[in-house]
Amino acid sequence: MKIRIRKKYLFYVLLILSAFIAAVTTSIDGIISYFYISNPWVFGVSVFLVGVFxxxxxxxxxxxxxxxxxxxxxxxxxxxxxIRFVKKEELKYHIMAGIGNTVSTLGYLYVVSKFVDPSAVLPFFQVVILYLLIVESLSEKDAPTLAETESSIIVTFGAIMTSISLSGEVNVMALLVIFLVMNPGWVLLAIYQRKLKLMKIGDTHNDSINIRLWNVIFTTVFMAVFVFIYNKDYFFEAINASFKFYPWLSLTMGVTFFSYVLYIRALGLGKASIAQAVKASTIIFAIPLSLLLSHYMNFSFSASPTLLVIKLMGIILVVLGVATFALTEVRAYVFINAQGDKSIKELMDEIWGIRGVVAVSALAGKHDLIAKVRIRTLGKGYERIIRRLEGIEGIEKFMWQSILKEWEEI
Structure with a gap:
């Protein structure tokens, strides 16, 4: 039986499922680090060693x-x-994504190993959403719109408020590691995994399962080399822990696998900044799981009225931001007829340069070209694209057809 979903919502369904699974993974990691492997460096290396297999x-x-x-x-x-071997054309992207994952993970391990209670600063990792917005604005044709930027900022601050702790230590060095190491590392991971997902291998798009497999392999190599150089004792402890606690490490990496596969697939459907913003809903799912774990582990989930109000406001902001992303997108097809001496290829290149155009194809039949458009606001976005099309020499006429429903097999 084939299952189909409206393509407009598939992006968000994938990310929300990924966020829920990630929250489960976070809880499993909490159990492992509390009961079995307390040293974060040992845990970080051992979990990847097991994760490869x-x-x-x-x-x-x-x-x-x-x-x-x-x-x-x-x-x-x-x-x-x-599964397959890495193709030559995708190798450099895998290396960059592996470096990004390693840098971000090492930054996290440093923070949790050096500071008594980093829970007041780790929420600022959510600012990575804004990092991705900046990178996309500078490097991508389809730069974030004002509506996307506003919603991303709302989600960022909501995520920080939801995960903030009033008891943790606010340390300048820890903040610097988060802003200068963890966040840039994650940007590398997200941007290059998106490039990999959009890449065509043969006659089809790259798949998220092979991307995840090779990211784990590259990250494990980089992590193992770094920790071996940093502290050989930690490296050999990690090898021992990977055998001793294999069932728990297998469980967390098995669950993580599906979270990342869904996340990577979503990266092929939308911008990395929006994907990260929607995935920030992990913190919402993590709250009930943290409450459950507090009954079995020696920590208390703060019930301070002030903190609860802050967390509730953060949840509302995250939900509003994600809902705004989902409800404001407009998609359309533009059917174009050409005239004059300009070649179809030249026309395609000019149309492709219009912000909001996500695909251009040449046709045989009544129309010469078809362009697929994705914008956030019908008013200004529509007017901008129409004006650009009217200004292109070689277009005789065009017809805009808004997409009401679009289905995709899942």
């Missing part, structure tokens, strides 16, 4: 064919067929 094992299972040139993994990502 678990990720490979899951990828092999998902590679089992089920007929019609499909595999089990195609249920999660229709682009997936089987």
């Amino acid at each position: 678990i990720t490979l094992f899951l990828s092999l299972i998902l590679s089992v064919p089920i007929g019609n040139n499909k595999s089990i993994g195609s249920v999660i990502d229709p682009s997936f067929r089987r």
Whole structure:
């Protein structure tokens, strides 16, 4: 049985599922670090050492064919067929994503290992949403709109408020590590994983399962080398812990695998900044799980009225920001007829340069070209694209058709 969902909402469904699974992963990590591996450096390396084998094992299972040139993994990502080696053209992107993941993870490990209670500063990791907005504004044709920027800022501050702790230590050095190490590292990871997902391998788009597999492999290599140089004792402790606590480490990396696969697939459907903003809803799912864990672990979930009010306001901001993303998107097809001596390729290049145009194709039949448009506001966005099309020499006429519903197999 085929399951279909409106394409407009698939992006958000994938990310919210990813956020929920990530919250479960966070809880499992909390159990491991509390009961079994207290040293964050040892935990960080051991979890990736085990993660390579678990990720490979899951990828092999998902590679089992089920007929019609499909595999089990195609249920999660229709682009997936089987695991494969890295292609030459994608190698540099995998290396950059691996470096980004390693840098961000090492920054986190440094903060939690050096400061008694970093819970007051770790929420500022959510500012990475704004980092992604800046990078996209400078480097991408389809730069974030004003509505996207406003919603991202709302989600960022909501996420900080929801996860903030009034008891933790606010340390300048910890903040510098978060702003200068963790956040830039995650930007590298998100941007290059998105580039990988948008890349075509053969006749189809790259798949999220192979991207996740190779990211874990590259990250493990970089992490192991760094920690071995930093402290050999931690490295060998991690090897020992990976055998001793294999079941728990396998569980957390197995759950993490599905969270990241859904997240990477979503990166192929929308901007990295918006994907990160929606995924910030992890903190909402984490609150009830933290309450549950507080009954079994020796920590108290603060019930201070002031803190509860702050967290409630943060949850409201996150929900409003995510809802704004989901409800303000407008999609359309523009059918174009050409005239004059300008070639179709030249016209396609000019149309592709218009902000808001996400695809251009040449047609055989009544129309010469079709452009797919994605904008946040019908008013200004529509007027801007119409004016640009009217100013292109070689276009005889065009017809705008707004998309009411668009379905995609999941």
